[in-house]
Amino acid sequence: MLVSAKEMLTKAKAGHYAVGQFNINNLEWTKSILLTAQELNSPVILGVSEGAGKYMAGYKTVVGMVNGMLEEQNITVPVALHLDHGSYEGCFKCIEAGFSSIMFDGSHYPIEENVAKTKELVAICNEKGISLEAEVGSIGGEEDGVVGMGEVADPKECKAIADLGVTMLAAGIGNIHGKYPANWQGLSFETLDAIQQLTGDMPLVLHGGTGIPADMIKKAISLGVSKINVNTECQLAFAEATRKYIEAGKDLEGKGYDPRKLLAPGAEAIKATVKEKMELFGSVGKA
Ligand code: 13P
Numbered sequence: 001m002l003v004s005a006k007e008m009l010t011k012a013k014a015g016h017y018a019v020g021q022f023n024i025n026n027l028e029w030t031k032s033i034l035l036t037a038q039e040l041n042s043p044v045i046l047g048v049s050e051g052a053g054k055y056m057a058g059y060k061t062v063v064g065m066v067n068g069m070l071e072e073q074n075i076t077v078p079v080a081l082h083l084d085h086g087s088y089e090g091c092f093k094c095i096e097a098g099f100s101s102i103m104f105d106g107s108h109y110p111i112e113e114n115v116a117k118t119k120e121l122v123a124i125c126n127e128k129g130i131s132l133e134a135e136v137g138s139i140g141g142e143e144d145g146v147v148g149m150g151e152v153a154d155p156k157e158c159k160a161i162a163d164l165g166v167t168m169l170a171a172g173i174g175n176i177h178g179k180y181p182a183n184w185q186g187l188s189f190e191t192l193d194a195i196q197q198l199t200g201d202m203p204l205v206l207h208g209g210t211g212i213p214a215d216m217i218k219k220a221i222s223l224g225v226s227k228i229n230v231n232t233e234c235q236l237a238f239a240e241a242t243r244k245y246i247e248a249g250k251d252l253e254g255k256g257y258d259p260r261k262l263l264a265p266g267a268e269a270i271k272a273t274v275k276e277k278m279e280l281f282g283s284v285g286k287a
Contacts, residue, residue, distance in 0.1 A: 018283065048083055199224075
């Protein structure tokens, strides 16, 4: 059964480790992540962006697939199904479809509007027992070939949003989605420290987990980060393993063209990436 992310993140914050959010794109992704979480006895959050939700034939399809897999594969570790960077409308659709967690990304609205919309969603999520992530300070990344550097959140605005009663808070601290450019300045720990001082027990979320060096991840966890989002790294691992399979001509040998064979190296590569991250984040054995 899907669970809200509240309990797993409260435990993570108190225990000084982080739970990984791994974004899913299809059945192989979902299966690889769930089986790895179960094998390592780790809680896990499955992230679904609005684009990925559309790709997977709609939010209800995703809920059906994930719920079925939890049952049929005997997954007993805590699993939250989470909307990643949801629009205001997208949040309502996912609540209706049966997601157990949502992110409302109001970071592009003026702060007053972000507060008003987040407040409304807090009331609805509380009533339904769904966890809610809010965002302050937009997280940059590659859009149309241009890499935006990402904003650094204002700690006071973070406190204003945290005080609304959200479950977890994503704050921009110089992190970006996708690969980091060579001239990246690194995470702003000063900002993270200031945010944690003002928001206390609130689990903080680090987006753009791909490519952040291990020492920075550890330091971020020590300063209150309890949820770390990883997407691109699984995509890169999957693509590389699939390319090797094709380049080695394996699809041309016997029934190597069978999708269950062709996608297997990619699925294994996702498992290895997820395992590495769960070990680094410290969530192994914490289910
Ligand atoms: P990456 O793709 O950089 O790992 O970021 C994932 C993320 O933050 C999803 O919200």
